[in-house]
Amino acid sequence: MNRNPSPSRSGPEPERKRARRGSARTLILDAAVQLIREKGFAATSVDDLCKAAGVTKGAFFHNFESKEALGVALAEYWGEMTAPMFAAAPYHQPADPLDRVLAYVDFRKELVQGGIPDFSCVAGTLSQETYGEYPAIREACGNTIFGHAATLEPDFAEAIEEYGVTGTTAPSLARHTQAVLQGAFIMAKAGGEREAVLDALSHLRRYLELLFGREPSHGHA
Amino acid sequence: MNRNPSPSRSGPEPERKRARRGSARTLILDAAVQLIREKGFAATSVDDLCKAAGVTKGAFFHNFESKEALGVALAEYWGEMTAPMFAAAPYHQPADPLDRVLAYVDFRKELVQGGIPDFSCVAGTLSQETYGEYPAIREACGNTIFGHAATLEPDFAEAIEEYGVTGTTAPSLARHTQAVLQGAFIMAKAGGEREAVLDALSHLRRYLELLFGREPSHGHA
DNA sequence: AGTTAAATACCAACCGGTTGGTATGTATGT
DNA sequence: ACATACATACCAACCGGTTGGTATTTAACT
Secondary structure: OOOOOOOOOOOOOOOOOOOOOOOHHHHHHHHHHHHHHHHOOOOOOHHHHHHHHOOOHHHHHHHOOOHHHHHHHHHHHHHHHHHHHHHOOHHHOOOOHHHHHHHHHHHHHHOOOOOHHHHOOHHHHHHHHHOOOOHHHHHHHHHHHHHHHHOOHHHHHHHHHHHOOOOOOHHHHHHHHHHHHHHHHHHHHHHOOOHHHHHHHHHHHHHHHHHOOOOOOOOOO | OOOOOOOOOOOOOOOOOOOOOOOHHHHHHHHHHHHHHHHOOOOOOHHHHHHHHOOOHHHHHHHOOOHHHHHHHHHHHHHHHHHHHHHOOHHHOOOOHHHHHHHHHHHHHHOOOOOHHHHOOHHHHHHHHHOOOOHHHHHHHHHHHHHHHHOOHHHHHHHHHHHOOOOOOHHHHHHHHHHHHHHHHHHHHHHOOOHHHHHHHHHHHHHHHHHOOOOOOOOOO
16 A cells, blocks of 8 residues: 555655656557556566567566566556546536445446447456456556546545435545446456446446435436 | 256256265365365366375366366356255245345355355356456356355345335346355455455445345444 | 276376566667 | 777576376276
8 A cells, every 4th residue: 555665755756657758668658558458467478568668588587576577567567557647537517425436336337448348447457367366566556447447436435424424435436436436347258348337337337326316317227 | 047958858967977975076165165265266276186086187087077077167166066055054044135135245244254264155256367367167166156146136026115215126236246245255355354244244235234225234334 | 796998097208489687788878 | 098888799597388108097808
């Protein structure tokens, strides 16, 4: 959970070693997003990564101490890539907090485009696969997933207060939203059809509507 | 989807090549359940499997044409192992169909014991990891997962009719139940705490209670 | 029941290719 | 001159899979 490995340090992070334009590091990270989504972490070799990124192995091990370190960096990179995208998404506009979380669910539906590897969650895939062997990667994935869930908490907290909902909490609802998404991705993969994601998200939307006492709008799952 | 590879055959299946006592095949399959849960498919080598099962590599490739074939067999084995357990579980007893599906959710909560690799779904893990590289394994996992989901459909269908629920179907609800479970396992792995599963299942239970118009009993998520 | 032959189940040693990782060299900017 | 950012060449370990062989079970025939 500690994102700050250096033990005693004050002041702003030096933030060296971050992506400089089209550096090898970024090329490798971008290649890793694609390859690991398609084949998984273990099945993607360092050579695969280098070939896809158009760099040599020397560049790889210059930028990443090991393959495991690449995995950790990838989980963080994924979070840094997606966070601005969600921050700029239109689901924040509604004045009603419940409308915002419902718009979030609808927004996640809109993201379901292209092949299944194209929209599934890299952090979820990585986390599941590296759980036993690379705890550091799993932890980095956890930070990314729970970090994204945390961005939903304010809206849920407001909605809970405004609608007077009892028996649950904003963090729990935010995490459940992510759980349904992750499960939906697995069902889509297992069934080979991306409609499974839309189906699960429709159920999630109806759950929230029922929980907050709003008439189901027009769910069709 | 075709479980019957022999093209033109009538009469009952010969069913050779099934587990005879503590044969190598079963030893390997049992070892595979444990190892693949812990490390994943790609990270588990054939040698690992053989060592854990106490057999040699010759025995492995005598029983399974390839590592991929082991994966397919494992998905089927997993389904054959769990199906009788669920069939004999007490959640079938209630007279009311809604009570039965709610009892199923509670039963899944009870299964959450021990370490996370001990209760997570082998088929879900396998499916996610092998999606891109081994379509045959992914399909076998899909059959197992959707096959289990199908066992819930009759109860959901009855409940829908009895309670007059509209806007969804029994297959959709059955699949959503599995989606929430799979997502819960991922969140548990990502967060390193099994309570995440209980939390997600509490939300699922409340969704079903709200959807079927029953007073939430005492959910505590 | 006893003999035999074939099929089955398993074992130990081995193979070529790939793995993550390293050692060393080089071009460039300061 | 020196550190950074890469490239090239290489390695021991390990990978999935194959080999040729043996012990055991099954089936067929007498």
